[in-house]
Amino acid sequence: MANFQKLTPRSEDYSKWYNELVVKADLAEQSAVRGCMVIKPYGYAIWETIQSELDRRFKEQGVKNAYFPLLIPKSFLSREAEHVEGFAKECAVVTHHRLMNDPNGKGVVVDPNAKLEEELIIRPTSETIIWSTYKNWISSYRDLPILCNQWCNVMRWEMRTRLFLRTAEFLWQEGHTAHATKEEAEDYARNMLDVYADFAENVMAMPVIKGVKSPNERFAGALNTYCIEAMMQDGKALQAGTSHFLGQNFAKSFEVQFLSKENKYEYVWATSWGVSTRLMGALIMTHSDDNGLVLPPKLAPIQVVIVPIFKKEDDLALLMEKLNPIADNLKKMGIRVQVDTSDKATPGYKFADYELKGVPVRLAMGARDLQNGTIEIARRDTMTKETIAIEGIEDVIKNLLDEIQQNCFNKALAYRTANIKECDDYEVFKKEITKGGFLLCHWDGTPETEEKIKEETKATIRCIPLEALPGYKEEPGKCMVTGKPSAKRVVFAISY
RNA sequence: CGGGAAGUAGUUCAGUCCGGUAGAAUGCCUGGUUUGGGACCAGGUGGUCGCAGGUUCGAAUCCUGUCUUCCCGACCA
Numbered sequence: 001m002a003n004f005q006k007l008t009p010r011s012e013d014y015s016k017w018y019n020e021l022v023v024k025a026d027l028a029e030q031s032a033v034r035g036c037m038v039i040k041p042y043g044y045a046i047w048e049t050i051q052s053e054l055d056r057r058f059k060e061q062g063v064k065n066a067y068f069p070l071l072i073p074k075s076f077l078s079r080e081a082e083h084v085e086g087f088a089k090e091c092a093v094v095t096h097h098r099l100m101n102d103p104n105g106k107g108v109v110v111d112p113n114a115k116l117e118e119e120l121i122i123r124p125t126s127e128t129i130i131w132s133t134y135k136n137w138i139s140s141y142r143d144l145p146i147l148c149n150q151w152c153n154v155m156r157w158e159m160r161t162r163l164f165l166r167t168a169e170f171l172w173q174e175g176h177t178a179h180a181t182k183e184e185a186e187d188y189a190r191n192m193l194d195v196y197a198d199f200a201e202n203v204m205a206m207p208v209i210k211g212v213k214s215p216n217e218r219f220a221g222a223l224n225t226y227c228i229e230a231m232m233q234d235g236k237a238l239q240a241g242t243s244h245f246l247g248q249n250f251a252k253s254f255e256v257q258f259l260s261k262e263n264k265y266e267y268v269w270a271t272s273w274g275v276s277t278r279l280m281g282a283l284i285m286t287h288s289d290d291n292g293l294v295l296p297p298k299l300a301p302i303q304v305v306i307v308p309i310f311k312k313e314d315d316l317a318l319l320m321e322k323l324n325p326i327a328d329n330l331k332k333m334g335i336r337v338q339v340d341t342s343d344k345a346t347p348g349y350k351f352a353d354y355e356l357k358g359v360p361v362r363l364a365m366g367a368r369d370l371q372n373g374t375i376e377i378a379r380r381d382t383m384t385k386e387t388i389a390i391e392g393i394e395d396v397i398k399n400l401l402d403e404i405q406q407n408c409f410n411k412a413l414a415y416r417t418a419n420i421k422e423c424d425d426y427e428v429f430k431k432e433i434t435k436g437g438f439l440l441c442h443w444d445g446t447p448e449t450e451e452k453i454k455e456e457t458k459a460t461i462r463c464i465p466l467e468a469l470p471g472y473k474e475e476p477g478k479c480m481v482t483g484k485p486s487a488k489r490v491v492f493a494i495s496y
Numbered sequence: 497c498g499g500g501a502a503g504u505a506g507u508u509c510a511g512u513c514c515g516g517u518a519g520a521a522u523g524c525c526u527g528g529u530u531u532g533g534g535a536c537c538a539g540g541u542g543g544u545c546g547c548a549g550g551u552u553c554g555a556a557u558c559c560u561g562u563c564u565u566c567c568c569g570a571c572c573a
Contacts, residue, residue: 089571125573159497159571166572219573227573239573276573309532348533355533366532376532496572 027280027293028163035161035168042357043280045301047171050279051151053203053298054173057195058149063175066148068129071120076128079253086220087124090156094120122155127221127246127272130176131254138268141180141260145188149175164281165238165496172276178251178268180258185269186224189245192273193226196241204279205296205408206230206286207416208240209438209491211463216447219272223247229462229491231416232285235436237462237493240282243273286412287381293358294381296408297401303336304397305359309347309366316341319365322390326363326375329394335401355380360404361397381407420469422489426480429492433459438493440472442486444479453481453492462491 027043039047055065071094078084098114123129134146151173161167175192179185193210200208208228218225222244230240251257251267260266287294297303306327308319323339330337338359340350347364354362362385364376375393378385381404388396419437423429433439434457443449443461454460465488468474474488 086572154573156572160567160569170573172573242573274573278573311531343531346531346533346535348531348535350534351532352534364532368532 027284035158037163037167037169037277039171039277042301046283046295046299047277047280049299049301050203051173054195054199054275055151057199058173058175061147061191061195063147063149065150067150067152068126068133070123070152072123072126072129074119074121076132077121079128080221080249082249083127083221083253087156090158091124092122092155092157094122123152124154124156125272125274126150126152126154126174127176127250128254131250131256131270134176134178134268135254135256138178138256138258141258144178144180144258144268145184146178147175147188148177149173162496164284165278167277170277172274174272174274177271178256179270180260180266180268182247182269185247185271186245189224189226189243189271189273192243192271193228193241196243196273196275197228200228200230200240201409203296203298204283204286205298205405205412206240206282207409207413209463209465209469210467211465211491213242213463214447214450214461214490216450217460219244221246221249222272223249226466227463229493230282230286231419231438231493232282232496233288233415234285235419235493237438237491237495238278238282238285239462239495240279241273241275244271246270246272287408288358291352291383292356294408295358295360297360297405300358300360301336302338302354302357302359303401304330304338304361304363305354306337306339306363306365307347307350307354308339308341309364310343315367316343318370322370323363323365326390326393330397333394333398335397351378355383361400363393363397379404381411417471422472423492424477424480429459429480430457433457433492433494436494438462438491440469440489441480441492442477442488443490444482444484444486446482449479449481459492459494462493462495464488464490 027046028037028039058065074093077087077091095116096110096114097116098111099108100111102109130148137143137146151171153169153171154174155169157168158166177185177188179188197208197210200206208230210226210228213219213225213227219242224245226243226245227239228241230238232238246269248267248269250270256268257265258268283295283299284293287296306323308316308323310316310319320341327337327339340354342350345353347366351362351364358380360380362378362380364378369375369387372387373390374387375390376385376387377393377396377400379400416438421432421437421439423432423439423441429439429441439459450461468488472489476488477486478484479486
């Protein structure tokens, strides 16, 4: 244990161990550029898996990928009043297009003669540039719907950043759709929420609550914002994905009209939806433990690692005679396998290192196993291991991966269930909310009450659930603050 | 932008109060012994002490200024 420098989380100081874990796990680090992050290769491999799984689901919905410009003319952003209000405070602005040698001989300076006539904004989101483009793509009802998505980076100059959860630059996908009718657009926004929820629960093994944002928390320029909310291991809420029904706001701002079957000009209806590298933060904070990352198998870049334990080259050769066929069979079954034959680290070091990286299943074989015809199989989620016969190991592993995937989800769901309570008394609420977890409360539906609660407790309405949570009934009641009537309970929590 | 803290080896930090040869652990390199849970021994590499002034025979240490980072608020996917 001599070399094992502090990885152990001080659970009460979650963000600190989280940073430590991530850096140690070779996922990402903060770069010299304020608040931007460097995602290291192993971390990026996780992001690539997220991308490919989501992309497949988008395409099933008829979505096509496209790419739009990084720089947005300042005037575009100001076309939609609420939108600019929401983003103006966090925009990076390009003002010049050239550098020159410093006349005083100190490196380079901005050339004052290269000032742009109109400043350009580095996209914080692409609604405006995309809608200015859609104007040229749409003239008839036959052009609709347009279902586009782009994978890109965006920049929001936040006051304070937090690795993965709120970096100045982040990677994401943003979908932007245009529809002929209100109903179709609303359905689409709602439908995308289901795609996100399905991905979160079945791929990331992260239970989420599907809901609607209150007007206060709504996206700038949207009529309705759907979201999925997840609970992290410290009881705080994290918004993991959003889908917005934008109405005709952007169509009107950018003059996007189409000629209907009835030969009338109408404004198109819009949606936008996105998830970001924040999902990587969600992944880590949902499943990881004191030993490092825990990855659900469907997202693990390495699903099975095989570690031969040997002293000499000859021993390794004997072991590989047994291990190579296993590795080959697993690969044929579509399982991502890595065999670590390196002699540069001891087995103990390798074990700990793959645990840090969250590899779901580890196989180890040494001289002892070779004699007995056995192999050691260890699972990351429970940190248990057993020695079993080599025969039929492939099927055991396949089943085990499924079981681990399910167990990750069950564990997270059990934690969430244990930390959700109903609350009808505001004084009790004030105390309970500081302990973390979600509180289901009645709310009178007014922004004033929500604002008051936020000021007094820092808690916000995470969402108004679309359906009753498992084990709860949807029923009317009275607002816990004002006593006014409420149709159903909403989810309150402290959020990231 | 308010309130706090910190900048010293690749990394984590000690040394600063009370000025006097630049330190530890870890990492990295070499050699040997090891290898079933982050091995051990020996040797080696590695720092304009954030930057700029000032005080002093002498500054990592004292003084002034400045820059940067982190934490807590306001803002947010």
